[in-house]
Amino acid sequence: AIQMTQSPSSLSASVGDRVTITCRASQGISNDLGWYQQKPGKAPKLLIYAASSLQSGVPSRFSGSGSGTDFTLTISSLQPEDFATYYCLQDYTYPYTFGQGTKLEVK
């Protein structure tokens, strides 16, 4: 199975900061990657699909980039509601695999 490695595992930041989370695949996955946000006690929410396509209704401060093995999720200016855990998910081949998550906390 393809391994997805996210970094960092946790991140402390302040409102207004620019934040970048990375995800690395153990083999090339083209652009078949999504980013999900999860808040405690809630189901995950799709933010980005196909590596860089913004899901409808998601604020434009979220953006994704990358192809092949290296991907990034960027939040351009952190808002209070953005403090959550973020996961990448490859859908290039089965079994799909998630990264281990990045917990974004208030500094």
Add this chain to the structure above:
Amino acid sequence: QVQLVESGGGVVQPGRSLRLSCVVAGFTFSNHGMHWVRQAPGKGLEWVAFIWYDGSNKYYADSVKGRFTISRDNSKNTVYLQMDSLRAEDTAMYYCARDDIPYCSSISCYVGRWWGQGTLVTVSS
């Protein structure tokens, strides 16, 4: 509006079976593939299984292959996860989720925007 509602979770002894259900509304169920994703307490997300919109293809995580079976009944707008030979490590919140691409028959039927609220499975003696 779109709704996905899971049920069937509970406490079960190791080695026993459980069947989860996910009833959907608000979209044409037979047009979309369905995923199951789980999350152990305090842990990250794990993709579990996927079934094509017409039920003709099914895929599983290595950790559940041979023990879990995904199926669907398009006449009942329901997807199922039959879980056999349960282990303590199967303890998790189980979510069903819809793919976003109608009639998706490629590999990249990504887990889309619509998820259920989850049903908790606890495997313990």
